[in-house]
Amino acid sequence: MAESGIGDVILNVDDITLSFGGVKALRNVSLDVRENEMFSIIGPNGAGKTSLLNCISGRYHPQQGRIRFDGTDVTRLRPNRRCEMGIGRTFQNLALYDHMSVLDNIMVGRHHHLRNNFFTGSLYWLTGARREELDHRAQVEDIIDFLEIAHIRKSVAGTLSYGLRKRVELARAVALRPRLILLDEPMAGMNHEEKEDMARYIVDLNEEWGITVIMIEHDMGVVMDLSHRVVVLDFGEVIADGAPETIMANPRVREAYLGEDSDAEVA
Amino acid sequence: MALSADSMRCGEFRTSYRADTTIFPTPMSRNFAIAGVLVLVLAPLFLNAYYLNLLIQIGYYGIAALGLNILVGFSGQISLGHAAFFGFGAFASAWLNNTTGLPVILCIPLAGVMTTAVGMIVGVPAARIKGLYLAIATLAAQFILEDFFNRAAWFTGGSSGALADPMSLFGYTFSTDQSYFYLVLAFVVVMYLLGANLLRSRDGRAFVAVRDHYLSAEIMGINLTKYRILAFGVSSFYAGIGGALFAHYLGFVSAEGFTILLSIQFLGMIIIGGLGSVMGTLMGTAFMVLLPEVMDGTAGVVSQFFPGFSQGLAYLKEMAVGLAIVLFLIFEPDGLAHRWKLIKAYWKLYPFSY
Numbered sequence: 001m002a003e004s005g006i007g008d009v010i011l012n013v014d015d016i017t018l019s020f021g022g023v024k025a026l027r028n029v030s031l032d033v034r035e036n037e038m039f040s041i042i043g044p045n046g047a048g049k050t051s052l053l054n055c056i057s058g059r060y061h062p063q064q065g066r067i068r069f070d071g072t073d074v075t076r077l078r079p080n081r082r083c084e085m086g087i088g089r090t091f092q093n094l095a096l097y098d099h100m101s102v103l104d105n106i107m108v109g110r111h112h113h114l115r116n117n118f119f120t121g122s123l124y125w126l127t128g129a130r131r132e133e134l135d136h137r138a139q140v141e142d143i144i145d146f147l148e149i150a151h152i153r154k155s156v157a158g159t160l161s162y163g164l165r166k167r168v169e170l171a172r173a174v175a176l177r178p179r180l181i182l183l184d185e186p187m188a189g190m191n192h193e194e195k196e197d198m199a200r201y202i203v204d205l206n207e208e209w210g211i212t213v214i215m216i217e218h219d220m221g222v223v224m225d226l227s228h229r230v231v232v233l234d235f236g237e238v239i240a241d242g243a244p245e246t247i248m249a250n251p252r253v254r255e256a257y258l259g260e261d262s263d264a265e266v267a
Numbered sequence: 268m269a270l271s272a273d274s275m276r277c278g279e280f281r282t283s284y285r286a287d288t289t290i291f292p293t294p295m296s297r298n299f300a301i302a303g304v305l306v307l308v309l310a311p312l313f314l315n316a317y318y319l320n321l322l323i324q325i326g327y328y329g330i331a332a333l334g335l336n337i338l339v340g341f342s343g344q345i346s347l348g349h350a351a352f353f354g355f356g357a358f359a360s361a362w363l364n365n366t367t368g369l370p371v372i373l374c375i376p377l378a379g380v381m382t383t384a385v386g387m388i389v390g391v392p393a394a395r396i397k398g399l400y401l402a403i404a405t406l407a408a409q410f411i412l413e414d415f416f417n418r419a420a421w422f423t424g425g426s427s428g429a430l431a432d433p434m435s436l437f438g439y440t441f442s443t444d445q446s447y448f449y450l451v452l453a454f455v456v457v458m459y460l461l462g463a464n465l466l467r468s469r470d471g472r473a474f475v476a477v478r479d480h481y482l483s484a485e486i487m488g489i490n491l492t493k494y495r496i497l498a499f500g501v502s503s504f505y506a507g508i509g510g511a512l513f514a515h516y517l518g519f520v521s522a523e524g525f526t527i528l529l530s531i532q533f534l535g536m537i538i539i540g541g542l543g544s545v546m547g548t549l550m551g552t553a554f555m556v557l558l559p560e561v562m563d564g565t566a567g568v569v570s571q572f573f574p575g576f577s578q579g580l581a582y583l584k585e586m587a588v589g590l591a592i593v594l595f596l597i598f599e600p601d602g603l604a605h606r607w608k609l610i611k612a613y614w615k616l617y618p619f620s621y
Contacts, residue, residue: 057486083488095486097479099543100472108476112488114469118501121468122461129468130285137284176487 006228007035010212011056011180016065018051018236025051026062026236033180038206039214040223042247043233044257049216050092052233053182056214057089058082069180084112088178090169092185092216098158102168105157106143109175110136140175147171147201163194170201174209181205183215187222195219199226224248232257290463307452311445319444321556326451327512329552330458332536333545334505339534340542341466342498343478344393348405349533351412352389352503354525356382356510358416358423361431361520371434371515375454379507385412386503387496394492409527416522428521431514447516454512455549458505463545465501474498475543535588539595541602550603558591559584 011033018026025048033039041049054060056067058079067075074082088109097105114136120127144150147167152160157168166186173181186202187195199222205211217223223230224244232240232247234256240247247253279294281287291297311319335349360378364371389408393401416423423429434441434450441447465471473494476484485491514520532555540551562584599606 059482059486078490079485080488080490083486089486091483095480095483097476097483099479100475104472104475108472108484108487108489111469111473111476116469118465118470118497121470122465124464124468129464130288133288133468134284137288141284172487 005036005207005210009033010035010070011214012066012068013052013056014066014068016052016055016062016067018048018055018060018062024236026055029065029233029236029238031231031238031241033212033214035179035212036206036210037212038202038226038228039212040227040230041214041216041233042218042220042223042230042257047233048236049233050184051236053089053184053214053216057087057182080112083176083178086177086179087182088173088176088180089182090166090173090184090186092188094162094165094169096157096165096169096172098156100157101154102149102157102160102171103137103140103144103153105168106140106171106175107136109172110140113177143171143174146204147174148197163190166190166198167201170198174205174211178211180212180214183213183217185216185218187217187219195222202226288467290460290467304452304456308449311448316444319448321560323444323448323451323516325549325553325556326448326455327509327516328533328536328556329455329509329549330512331506331509332533332540332552333459333462333548334502334509335533336537336540336542336545336548337462337466337474337505338498338502340537340544341471341478342474342494344495344498345398345402346405346499346502347402347527347530347534348389348407348409348412349502349506350525350527350529351409352382352386352506353510353513353529353533354416354520354522355385355412355503356507357431357514357520357525358429358510359507360511361429361514362422364432365429370436371432372436375434375508375511375515378511379504382507382510383500383504386506387500389503390496390499393495393499406527409530413522413525416525423520423522426522428519429514431518431520433518434515441515451512451516454508458508459545459549462505466545470494470497532588535592537602538592539602541604544602544604547602547604547607550607554591554603555588558587562587 009032013029013031015028015030016026017024017028029048029052041052043049051060055062058074058077058081061076065075066073069082069085069087072085074085077085097108100108114132116127116129116132120129124130144153147170149164149167149171152164152168157165160168170183170186183202187198190198202213202215203226206213215223215227227244229242230240230244230247231238232250232253239256240250240253242250279292289297291300307322310322314322331349331353334352335346338344338346356378359381360371360374363369363374363377369377389405392404396404417426419425434447439446441450466474473484473489476487476489477491477494477498481491536551536555537548538551539554540549541547566583595602
């Protein structure tokens with residue numbers, strides 16, 4: 001895997017512990033993600049992968065430890081502040097605005113780039129709100145072209161198929177123009193063809209758009225092919241961290257996650 | 268087959284983003300709306316005071332109902348205190364005019380701003396609570412404000428009420444139904460345009476995002492607290508404007524008019540019209556205002572054949588409103604706006620409507 005574009009540490013997770021009552025979802029998790037890296041988190045169900053993502057995006061606040069994004073401590077910041085700093089994400093279970101059109105869903109992703117507000121927005125024609133909306137509409141159309149969803153841009157999001165909704169969700173996260181994007185199982189429940197498409201989009205996002213990607217994924221083939229680096233979580237602890245090849249060879253990982261049968265694919 | 272310039276168009280094709288973000292989906296629908304307003308401009312020439320009174324009612328209630336629809340239909344919150352905001356706007360405008368002597372045309376928007384402030388205070392709990400709990404919190408606001416209307420004699424005139432001068436502009440007084448109709452019509456057009464603009468721009472989308480999936484709205488950079496309270500603010504602004512128009516029409520404001528019953532009626536208007544639909548709000552308001560009148564008329568005709576029928580009329584009117592809401596909830600939960608869409612789709616495809 002070419003390591004050419006990879007830069008300095010952009011996200012530093014330092015010794016975080018998250019517990020719900022007596023249950024420790026994450027214990028002393030530390031990891032560094034570098035700029036422009038394609039970083040995957042794998043692990044068995046309930047290992048704490050989504051909890052880790054939720055800590056990074058701000059939905060959960062860890063009881064212990066620090067999270068730094070681009071040098072700034074974001075541990076206590078609300079999700080909307082982190083979004084403004086450049087962290088975008090998609091969800092494991094679809095979280096689109098079901099009654100809005102695909103276009104409006106993606107336009108919501110432009111929220112913190114837009115300056116018009118309830119007052120200037122109401123006076124649409126007089127305050128430049130229209131020009132601003134149209135400028136951003138053009139940018140949203142670029143994303144729509146990139147993700148090949150032009151044919152459904154006017155459809156109501158709730159009426160779309162699962163694979164398309166996943167794609168719209170990705171489009172919405174890309175519209176944030178994040179520096180770091182968190183993808184929670186972007187390929188779950190997709191057929192082979194859809195997975196290939198999605199993999200292509202993710203690689204393009206990483207290589208052409210220069211977005212750092214953190215991905216949770218269960219399809220080992222995808223993870224090993226795409227990632228620069230992989231972290232394995234088990235019972236809330238990091239049990240391995242390294243390049244895909246070393247992860248595949250790690251005996252603890254094979255035991256905890258892949259099973260002794262190394263060809264077993266965990267769906 | 269080559270397409271010539273004069274070949275018949277088989278659809279509405281937009282060639283610019285600007286044409287794709289208009290308030291009305293097609294030039295045809297926009298022209299119909301303009302024609303509708305023009306017909307209304309001519310209405311006072313043909314309609315007597317009784318019908319004009321009904322149209323004026325639809326106007327000021329319609330403005331307030333649009334506010335409630337922005338809160339309930341678009342931002343997904345609930346308010347059982349909308350009548351209190353409507354009332355506050357009415358008292359505020361009368362008070363401003365009586366104490367400061369500002370012209371009524373300025374008092375109306377200022378009353379809207381004052382009501383916004385009150386609404387945002389009431390909306391503060393919305394940052395924390397949702398659904399039924401929020402409904403109860405706004406119910407409390409309804410009762411607190413009603414009590415305030417009765418006690419704050421300096422502001423409302425207490426239980427005896429307040430006088431509101433008629434609107435006058437450049438020496439002309441809007442004291443007749445005809446002239447006031449034009450004033451209300453202008454306010455309706457402006458407020459509905461502002462509302463439609465709001466809902467197609469950034470903050471309107473944020474309202475809907477908070478309604479549909481608040482967790483992912485927050486991840487998309489939307490400050491939930493701000494937008495929940497802002498929705499209350501915008502909603503009360505519309506209520507305040509509607510209330511102020513009501514005050515200067517009747518010339519007299521008293522607290523009895525702004526009870527929980529009116530709050531429920533506002534909710535009925537937007538449910539019947541269609542939650543989350545701007546034009547539906549106006550349809551729903553017209554329905555709620557006209558239904559009792561139609562019931563009156565029908566009862567009048569029926570009682571010619573069945574004497575004694577008119578005695579039950581008072582009950583019948585209330586029941587008809589309740590029945591209408593129940594029937595709409597069962598058969599057309601998306602309201603008149605949705606039904607209207609279906610009718611348009613039917614005619615578009617006629618006679619091949621299968």
